Amino acid sequence: MSVEFPSLSRFRQAKYTGKNRCLPCTIVNIIISIFLTSIVVIFGYIVIKPVISFVCGGCVLILSLLSIYLRGYLVPGTPELTKRYFPPWLLTIFNKEQKITETETKTNPEPILVAAGALDECNNGTDLCITADFSDDWQTEIDKMKKSGGESQLLDFFNVEDGNVEYSERDEMFVARVDGTIIGLWDSKVAFFADLGAVQVLSDRISNWSGFETNEQRQLLSGLRLFAETCPSCSGTLDFRTKSIESCCSTYQIAVVLCNECGAQLFKSNINKI
C-alpha cells in the first residue's frame, strides 16, 4: 500500500516514482541516507551537544527520505549508475515478472516436438520447420481459444478446479489471474492463445504430456512458438529481430518474433538466453 501526500504530489518526479520507481535505486539511496544520518549524529555527538546531534541527524534523515519519496532517489543519477554497475543477477532479484516468465528447465524442446510430429526437417534439410499438419491443427485450436476466451483451458493447464479468471495487459505482458492471484504471464495475448491452443494439440500427440512439470510444458510451448511461420492472429508474416528495452534501472537486449502485419509479439527472450 502506498501513502499519498496530496500537498507534496506536485513536487513528485513521475519518471522515477510511483509505478516507475526503481526498487534497487530506492534501497541503495535509503542505505546512503542512513549512512549520512549516522555520520551527522556521530560528528555532532563528538563535536557539539548530543541533543543537537540527534536533531540534526533527524533533519538529515527526514529530508533524505522526502527526496527519495518525491524524486525517486537522493543521489542524482542513481538510476543511470544502477544500470551501469549493478550486475544482471542482482537486478533480476527485483524483477519478479521476469523470474516468473523465464523459469529455466533442463528440457530440450526440439526432440520432443519432432517426436510429436510438430517439427520435421525443412525442405532444404538443414533445419527444423513446423509440419503443415500440426500447423493446421494448432491454428484451429487457437481460433477456438480466441472465441471461447480459454478460461477453462487455463484452469486445466494449471490444475485449478475452479475460479474467477481475469486477463489484463501491462508493460508488454499478458497477465492471467485466478481469483485475483496471478497464475501465469505471457509475452502477449497472441502468445497466450498460441500456447493454450498448442496444449490441446500436443496433449493428444505426446502420450506422457501430463507427466511433464508445468515449467517443462511451458518451455515446450514457448519453443514451439519460435517455429510458427505465420501470425496466429492475422496470418501475417513473422519477423525475428532484436530490440533494446529500457526499464527503470536497466537496459537490456531482447530477441522477439513480431508479426509484420498486426505487430503482435509472438515470442520474446533475453538475448543471452537464445
Ligand SMILES: [Zn+2]
Ligand atoms: Zn498478425
